[in-house]
Amino acid sequence: MAHLKNKNKKQPRPTTGEVNGRVVARLGPVFTVERLDGGGEVACVARGASKKAVVGDRVRFEEGADTMLASALITAIGPRAGMLVRADALNRRQQVLATHVDHIFIVTAVEPPLRTGLIDRYMVAAHAQSIPASVIFNKTDLVPDAAARAGYVEALSPYPPLGAAVYFTSASSGEGLDALRAALRDQTSIFVGHSGVGKTSLLNALDPGLGARVQALSAASGRGQHTTSASALFKLNGGGEIIDSPGVRGFGLWGIEARQVRDHFAEFIPLQRGCRFADCQHINEPGCAILAALEAKEIAASRHDAYLKIRESLSTPSLGSSHDYFDF
Ligand SMILES: Nc1nc2c(ncn2[C@@H]2O[C@H](COP(=O)(O)OP(=O)(O)OP(=O)(O)O)[C@@H](O)[C@H]2O)c(=O)[nH]1
Ligand SMILES: [Mg+2]
Ligand SMILES: [Zn+2]
Numbered sequence: 001m002a003h004l005k006n007k008n009k010k011q012p013r014p015t016t017g018e019v020n021g022r023v024v025a026r027l028g029p030v031f032t033v034e035r036l037d038g039g040g041e042v043a044c045v046a047r048g049a050s051k052k053a054v055v056g057d058r059v060r061f062e063e064g065a066d067t068m069l070a071s072a073l074i075t076a077i078g079p080r081a082g083m084l085v086r087a088d089a090l091n092r093r094q095q096v097l098a099t100h101v102d103h104i105f106i107v108t109a110v111e112p113p114l115r116t117g118l119i120d121r122y123m124v125a126a127h128a129q130s131i132p133a134s135v136i137f138n139k140t141d142l143v144p145d146a147a148a149r150a151g152y153v154e155a156l157s158p159y160p161p162l163g164a165a166v167y168f169t170s171a172s173s174g175e176g177l178d179a180l181r182a183a184l185r186d187q188t189s190i191f192v193g194h195s196g197v198g199k200t201s202l203l204n205a206l207d208p209g210l211g212a213r214v215q216a217l218s219a220a221s222g223r224g225q226h227t228t229s230a231s232a233l234f235k236l237n238g239g240g241e242i243i244d245s246p247g248v249r250g251f252g253l254w255g256i257e258a259r260q261v262r263d264h265f266a267e268f269i270p271l272q273r274g275c276r277f278a279d280c281q282h283i284n285e286p287g288c289a290i291l292a293a294l295e296a297k298e299i300a301a302s303r304h305d306a307y308l309k310i311r312e313s314l315s316t317p318s319l320g321s322s323h324d325y326f327d328f
Contacts, residue, residue, distance in 0.1 A: 019059055031070075036058075053074055054096050060078070080099045105190065108135060120307070140175050167179055189242050191203065
């Protein structure tokens with residue numbers, strides 16, 4: 001890509017479609033855009049469709065916005081890839097959470113309690129967009145004993161065979177941070193998950209030098225806890241980039257029909273060719289290879305349960321997002 005020098009204002013402006021920046025944060029109408037020529041960051045407002053820019057987006061910006069808020073104007077969004085999308089709260093439209101994401105880290109913890117159903121929803125979204133995913137199980141310092149730990153290992157055991165490594169971490173004790181740092185290197189990752197699992201704390205523990213910037217995007221909630229209010233991208237000292245995102249109560253899938261859910265459960269794919277019916281939904285059909293594998297404990301019961309719940313929520317639109325969001 002051509003790099004534009006900003007030293008000389010007479011330089012030609014980028015032609016249509018050519019991007020010269022990347023969105024690294026957004027607070028209300030103001031986007032923080034990183035210049036792709038290495039010249040630092042610039043505060044931007046956006047025009048028209050560009051108001052839909054999200055963290056990760058490659059954008060075209062022009063200097064000289066006529067506003068108190070910013071010194072530049074975003075005029076176009078470049079082609080998107082690696083999109084993490086969900087349904088908005090009303091289940092009416094697509095909400096793009098971030099773009100150009102190389103890896104999704106689904107953060108879970110001892111507290112709030114582990115609910116693998118949310119992992120399974122993110123796994124479907126990641127598979128649908130061909131973005132690799134991994135799981136982080138944080139706050140291991142709160143695990144009371146070896147038996148409890150074995151229970152968590154067991155609950156998370158379906159994921160590594162699907163290519164989703166599981167990292168056991170503690171932002172407090174430092175457990176697992178070296179392995180996580182290594183996994184984060186050389187790519188742009190996003191931390192997603194329930195509120196309070198420790199996404200922002202992990203970011204700070206991975207690179208304490210980030211402190212001030214991370215705080216700026218957090219706000220004290222009623223209970224005196226800090227909760228992240230907007231997504232933002234951070235560069236780790238040891239290499240790699242993390243997009244920290246606000247915690248969710250649930251994750252509504254978008255753009256996936258109930259009948260297609262089976263094609264986003266990676267362990268079903270090689271087996272379901274063996275079902276008697278080509279479009280078998282693995283519910284109670286005769287000759288179902290997935291139900292046979294479930295019986296033989298080759299497929300985890302928790303995964304098949306999650307599959308049925310996701311299918312059901314997507315095939316019952318009248319129940320709307322409240323169902324799709326909170327039933328996991
Ligand atoms: N004991 C323990 N507490 C932790 C750990 N990581 C985070 N916490 C605590 O958990 C609470 C929530 O942490 P955050 O980092 O704000 O969680 P978050 O996932 O960023 O939450 P949102 O921004 O609301 O999505 C804070 O009180 C942290 O101090 C950990 O490894 N062990
Ligand atoms: Mg946070
Ligand atoms: Zn089947």
